[in-house]
Amino acid sequence: MDWPFLLDTTLQLLSGVPLALQLAALSLTAGLVLAVMAQAAMVSGVAPLRWIAVAYIDLFRGTPLLVQIFFIYYGLGQIPAVRESALWPILREPYWCAVLALALNTSAYSAEIIRGALAAVPLGEVEAARACGMSGLLLRRRIVWPIALRHGLPIYGSEAILMVKATSLTSIITLTEITGIAHKLIASTYRVVEIFVAAGAIYLAMAFLLTLVIGLAERRLNAHLTHRRN
Amino acid sequence: MTGLPFELLSFGPEGWGQPLLRATGITLAAAVCGFTLGSGFGVCGAALKLSRHAALRLAGQIYTTVFRGVPEILVVYLFYFGGSIALTHLMNLGGFPGFFSLPSFVIGVLAIGIVSGAYQTEAFRAGFMRLERGQLEAAAACGMPPFLRLRRIVAPQALRFALPALGNIWQSVLKETSLLSVIGLTELLRQAGIAAGSTRQPLLFYGVAALMFLVIGKVTGLAFARVEHRLARPWSR
Numbered sequence: 319m320d321w322p323f324l325l326d327t328t329l330q331l332l333s334g335v336p337l338a339l340q341l342a343a344l345s346l347t348a349g350l351v352l353a354v355m356a357q358a359a360m361v362s363g364v365a366p367l368r369w370i371a372v373a374y375i376d377l378f379r380g381t382p383l384l385v386q387i388f389f390i391y392y393g394l395g396q397i398p399a400v401r402e403s404a405l406w407p408i409l410r411e412p413y414w415c416a417v418l419a420l421a422l423n424t425s426a427y428s429a430e431i432i433r434g435a436l437a438a439v440p441l442g443e444v445e446a447a448r449a450c451g452m453s454g455l456l457l458r459r460r461i462v463w464p465i466a467l468r469h470g471l472p473i474y475g476s477e478a479i480l481m482v483k484a485t486s487l488t489s490i491i492t493l494t495e496i497t498g499i500a501h502k503l504i505a506s507t508y509r510v511v512e513i514f515v516a517a518g519a520i521y522l523a524m525a526f527l528l529t530l531v532i533g534l535a536e537r538r539l540n541a542h543l544t545h546r547r548n
Numbered sequence: 549m550t551g552l553p554f555e556l557l558s559f560g561p562e563g564w565g566q567p568l569l570r571a572t573g574i575t576l577a578a579a580v581c582g583f584t585l586g587s588g589f590g591v592c593g594a595a596l597k598l599s600r601h602a603a604l605r606l607a608g609q610i611y612t613t614v615f616r617g618v619p620e621i622l623v624v625y626l627f628y629f630g631g632s633i634a635l636t637h638l639m640n641l642g643g644f645p646g647f648f649s650l651p652s653f654v655i656g657v658l659a660i661g662i663v664s665g666a667y668q669t670e671a672f673r674a675g676f677m678r679l680e681r682g683q684l685e686a687a688a689a690c691g692m693p694p695f696l697r698l699r700r701i702v703a704p705q706a707l708r709f710a711l712p713a714l715g716n717i718w719q720s721v722l723k724e725t726s727l728l729s730v731i732g733l734t735e736l737l738r739q740a741g742i743a744a745g746s747t748r749q750p751l752l753f754y755g756v757a758a759l760m761f762l763v764i765g766k767v768t769g770l771a772f773a774r775v776e777h778r779l780a781r782p783w784s785r
Binding site: 383 | 617719
């Protein structure tokens with residue numbers, strides 16, 4: 319293997335890391351807000367709101383992310399109202415189209431994660447809290463949400479890793495993040511294996527670091543349980 | 549060329565119905581072939597990971613870590629560019645000068661197969677781990693040779709345990725086939741892109757593509773649920 323070339327490639331690819339992380343962070347944040355809204359609509363008790371939320375989640379989980387990206391990037395401009403709106407200078411940019419598509423996509427998966435986490439809260443704990451006189455927001459803030467957070471965090475961690483991987487698709491709409499740079503390098507040098515190894519190592523390293531961070535957060539949140547382990 | 553959506557999607561010479569239907573067939577074929585190939589890789593990967601030899605376990609671990617951790621699109625590029633380089637090299641060595649490449653369908657199926665194989669490895673391994681050790685010991689005590697044991701005891705149960713996970717993997721394989729549009733395979737997404745480009749109706753055609761994916765996913769999901777239900781029958785009381 320050609321080490322100087324590998325090193326040079328890695329350095330070039332690393333210049334795409336900030337963009338990839340930025341895309342992932344932005345879309346995960348926006349996606350989480352949307353997911354909370356979708357989840358709130360699901361449990362709102364208003365039937366039409368629930369239908370919309372269910373359709374929304376089904377739609378974004380059942381179609382490929384790449385189709386969603388193309389739909390937003392190429393499709394939105396076809397609507398005159400969008401072209402004339404104040405948002406058009408933003409929606410015209412591939413960057414914001416990518417963020418929008420990734421955020422909508424992850425929000426549907428995150429909504430399901432939130433639903434699962436809330437469903438995993440033991441009924442007994444809720445009953446006990448009610449028996450103590452808690453209800454409404456107090457019950458949620460003190461009992462339901464903390465427990466749900468501890469259930470949902472590991473699963474949300476793998477969703478976050480999936481999103482970092484998913485940012486690679488934005489290279490198809492011209493963003494030069496890691497995969498975009500890799501594609502350019504492959505097309506110009508044809509040294510596929512070295513570039514694949516370098517790019518793959520970067521993604522693996524990011525996933526590893528994320529796993530570490532989530533693991534730390536989990537350990538902190540569950541610190542009160544550590545004595546039970548041994 | 550502009551027209552009503554109904555005309556644009558018709559099956560006549562002016563409509564895009566036929567190309568879209570053919571592209572749907574290619575998407576389905578790529579998904580089925582990729583998933584089947586992935587099952588082969590998955591069984592081998594699970595065998596590696598459950599092996600008694602540390603070196604084989606390590607090989608299995610490396611396989612699943614790499615192909616689950618690296619974006620699918622990179623794997624597609626690796627196979628697309630790498631495959632033609634390797635093949636050209638091989639043919640030139642064999643005395644056939646010139647440039648050779650594999651059909652994008654073959655490359656796509658290989659790429660999807662190897663990635664989904666990494667996920668299926670975990671599904672099969674988890675299915676095997678749920679087997680009761682006692683049953684394996686009992687089968688061995690009855691004098692069943694390993695292959696018979698595999699066929700009668702291990703495979704039917706491990707498969708059933710793995711099925712829900714396999715259903716999820718199938719859904720993602722189906723969606724992953726859309727990535728093959730970047731290497732020139734005229735599957736659903738690429739065909740929709742071609743139609744969108746020539747009619748200037750991206751909303752309509754990407755919408756149709758999304759709908760097709762949704763429908764295929766729903767129908768096959770129901771099929772998986774039925775099989776799951778059927779296989780659970782011997783265990784239901």
